[in-house]
Amino acid sequence: MTPAATAAGTRDLPHPAREEIRLEGVLHALSDPVRLRIVRDLAVDSDELFSCSYFDLPVTKSTTTHHFRVLRESGVIRQTYRGTAKMNGLRRGDLDALFPGLLDALLAAAARQVSRLGTG
Amino acid sequence: MTPAATAAGTRDLPHPAREEIRLEGVLHALSDPVRLRIVRDLAVDSDELFSCSYFDLPVTKSTTTHHFRVLRESGVIRQTYRGTAKMNGLRRGDLDALFPGLLDALLAAAARQVSRLGTG
């Protein structure tokens, strides 16, 4: 056990501060179909937290870990440990403050594309 | 000279049809700083066409060609030959029809980030 993680539940994960979030990074994070779908699912209830295993993704667990990390490091989601689970939530407040209307436009565009092409 | 390019000015370039444009592709195209800047410059006047050399980009000519092709193949811009120059224009009509409000939100977000961080 690492010294920094001694106190129970203190395993913190590195997140960019609000001011460090870059538009290019957000767009890159959302340009992958798996990650776009994760964000769409998270956005159904922005105040709720979902564990990684809540999502039914067409990739293995280690790939899932990778995608969640990309989302976290780009500032799109916030991840916190809760016992053995890792809970995920959209950083809607930060994103809306930085880029008003962007997240809504992106989610609307994604929904529109799904209804146009089927559940792709 | 290829047979298809015999008639002067007829060198056509492959563009995706409106229905073929994918949100993920658009986001990926815009997740590169060089390309985001091109689109921002094009959006100043969406009805105008600009030659590739109009832009002052921090990369070589061949890299510039690469970035314009990515933008064209993702459906963000339309390219047409005019004499020795290749003119570029935003496909605002197609994008607005597919994803209403998205392009405006993206441009506003980019402008906001520039004014926050300086001309990066």
Next chain:
DNA sequence: CGGCTCGTACGATAACTCTCGTAGTACGGA
């Protein structure tokens, strides 16, 4: 024709990404 400008094509390289499997750690409960 000869040269100039604009842009392309091709090849190369280094870096990054997506994916996986295996092995391992952290936590909660029996």
Next chain:
DNA sequence: TCCGTACTACGAGAGTTATCGTACGAGCCG
């Protein structure tokens, strides 16, 4: 204490990307 669940870390492979340099083609103008 031992086991199961949830997730991570590491390493590897295949594919994509961003960048460049050089060489070339297409059109314009003297």
